[in-house]
Amino acid sequence: MEGIDVESITVKDLKITRRDEGYSRGREGYEQILHASLNLLVDEGYKAISFRRIAKACDMNVGNVTYYFKTKEDLIRQLLDAIISSYEDEFLKIMTLTKRGPERQLEKYVTVIINDIATRKTTRVFPELWALANHDAFIAERVQEMYDRARVTINKIITELNPELSDEERETVALFISASMEGLTVFAGYEKPWAGNRAFLKNIAILTFTNLVKTIRSKDIQKIRS
């Protein structure tokens, strides 16, 4: 498992909410299925997820998988929801631990994200989320919600470092920072060609975003180009 060491955390796993009631046997099966699905998603991609393969991985019967998840859409959504929830939780946990001034927090934010995209799970899962979000409104909304929450932290930092920006301007700057970091997944994620340059990229990101946040003015953002 990944350590919860403050500096080199990774944001992972599944957050499963449901059925605290009753038989714990049931809960076991439920979680087993979601974890098997996650493994399939990470190891072989979305198309590898099927009731049959899940059943085989869980050493149970196909019919029993459909006992827990009536339809595949049901399964996929609960899986992605659990994945996203775990990211939300982990991210919140890590960021709230840090109370060292906005610049250090920005640094921390970049560090957390860089460490996270380095993991196999994040590198594999996020592109699938982005692809699925393009054709499934439910997932699109859930993904957006996740990013909305993640940006709350950046927004706070910007507010402290650059209070004169309007809400929209600030939020757009936050989005730009968040999107930049996400973009790195494809190039510097797990086993990606630029993985070896993550330290450099982290430095560039910290420098760039700090400068950006501290120096940008409304007129720069509002500027109209021909």
Added chain:
Amino acid sequence: MEGIDVESITVKDLKITRRDEGYSRGREGYEQILHASLNLLVDEGYKAISFRRIAKACDMNVGNVTYYFKTKEDLIRQLLDAIISSYEDEFLKIMTLTKRGPERQLEKYVTVIINDIATRKTTRVFPELWALANHDAFIAERVQEMYDRARVTINKIITELNPELSDEERETVALFISASMEGLTVFAGYEKPWAGNRAFLKNIAILTFTNLVKTIRSKDIQKIRS
């Protein structure tokens, strides 16, 4: 089709190389299949691509699809290759037209990418490419090659604006810029929640990257953090 207007270009379509020979009927079928596949990919995602659906879309028989593409892997690879080639071509065409000094070129680069991710095709296709590249070495390599080519332009601009960086440093900066732009696809692409803020994002990107490229020093990149 998409315009080739210098400023607001969209990089699209398929670049199909093959078969100048033989019956034109054949070429028609071949292209028809690739375009139908692209439409399925864009409209419904990768999983929607099947020989049967393609055949239906082309109003031909399943067997005839396999006449042109022996296996599905064959089809997918030729499709993605054609997609990627068209991006390479369009990008090269647009960037080579611009001869106005490095800063204006950087501005131009950002503009081109922002315009491109705004298109339905790019917004839909790229996340699929990223997801597929995670589980298909052939596609991974082809995607990487495309980005390698795209960064040549950025590298030239950086060399002019900041000649003292080493090759690796410069290339890492170029990658950071490219990745940042790609990351925007998911948030500000076609029908995405931040699509309305693309003008702001463009301004932020231009400002940020110009500053980055002009001011960054080797020591900033090489810095070692605890």
Added chain:
Amino acid sequence: MEGIDVESITVKDLKITRRDEGYSRGREGYEQILHASLNLLVDEGYKAISFRRIAKACDMNVGNVTYYFKTKEDLIRQLLDAIISSYEDEFLKIMTLTKRGPERQLEKYVTVIINDIATRKTTRVFPELWALANHDAFIAERVQEMYDRARVTINKIITELNPELSDEERETVALFISASMEGLTVFAGYEKPWAGNRAFLKNIAILTFTNLVKTIRSKDIQKIRS
């Protein structure tokens, strides 16, 4: 079914070993499929065996056939194994009932085989086995095993009638006898042109093999010809 009358037996059917457990519905389906496959093999030859035709014959769905037999290879091997096993069983049962001295046993052996090749099933199945064995090592081995077992009886008879032969010589004589009988399948089997002469052929075989076994000497077998 075929009678088990001691003299004019026919060696047939399928010997199915598996699944005493579980629902009897399952066992039914399993046997139903194997019998349908056997019928197709006998009626129309190996190439007629397909999941779809089996499903139709069993009045079930294609998917359900693959529920019982994961792959076609699986089905074919279990089918041929069941066929071969039934032959082994029947042959053993008949031959062990006979305790009347070696010459009468040899007579009995010839009779059993002649009766067997007269059946539709044997006439149709064995050439398929021989053909399949040429290109499938698994089947080749299983067929060989069956014949090995069948020759045990002949070997015993030869040992009694002609004790001075070496092991290898005796086994080769046994093989010659067995092969001769098998060869008759193609000419005097079910609906074959020489079917009407089976009584004559039986007499010839009995006479020939009895003479052979009683009179052959090592030097006859070892003889070197130019």
Added chain:
Amino acid sequence: MEGIDVESITVKDLKITRRDEGYSRGREGYEQILHASLNLLVDEGYKAISFRRIAKACDMNVGNVTYYFKTKEDLIRQLLDAIISSYEDEFLKIMTLTKRGPERQLEKYVTVIINDIATRKTTRVFPELWALANHDAFIAERVQEMYDRARVTINKIITELNPELSDEERETVALFISASMEGLTVFAGYEKPWAGNRAFLKNIAILTFTNLVKTIRSKDIQKIRS
């Protein structure tokens, strides 16, 4: 090619009759197809024969194969006919060269057959013929015809060695001998487990059949058993 040495001959190839007229180009394609089909039959069995695979093997187009053979049945029949014809020819050629008294001729016959079943082609082709003959009347008839012709030789030998048998008795004895030899294909053919014992089997066969032919009497054949 196989030698035509008198003693160790092998009976092979295809006898192609048709189209002596016109373009020899056409004849080339025709023969090429039949030989490719034979190779497929020998190498991978009957089920491997398809227009597509033949076309690939001949480096020609599928459509062109159907130019020569309108239907697959057409092809199969002409192929098997050519195979059978070649056996008939070769057998006739070899046996007519031998003029050394009936016993030596019987020896020669056994030798020829034993040598022939040792070949890859015969071992692979004959079981396919037997299997196909069970479900195709045309092939059945052609195979029967081949064997009828082959037995002419044996019949002559028997007539000389044992003139008192009736026609039917003699023919049945001849059939028994022929069938015995054919049966050996499955056990002592090319790469078969008893291939190493072919010399022994030849001795046994010669001895057995010589005795049989010389000593058998009508009453032995006509005998009625309970």
Added chain:
DNA sequence: AATGAATGAGCGTTCATTCAT
């Protein structure tokens, strides 16, 4: 004589889903 293109059926296989037990 030969090719390229197309059809329509069938293949083995996998799938999501249902349901009685």
Added chain:
DNA sequence: TATGAATGAACGCTCATTCAT
């Protein structure tokens, strides 16, 4: 909860066959 059995559709793919060129 869990299994075994079954359905019906779709999948990638190969096939024999046809036909205009």
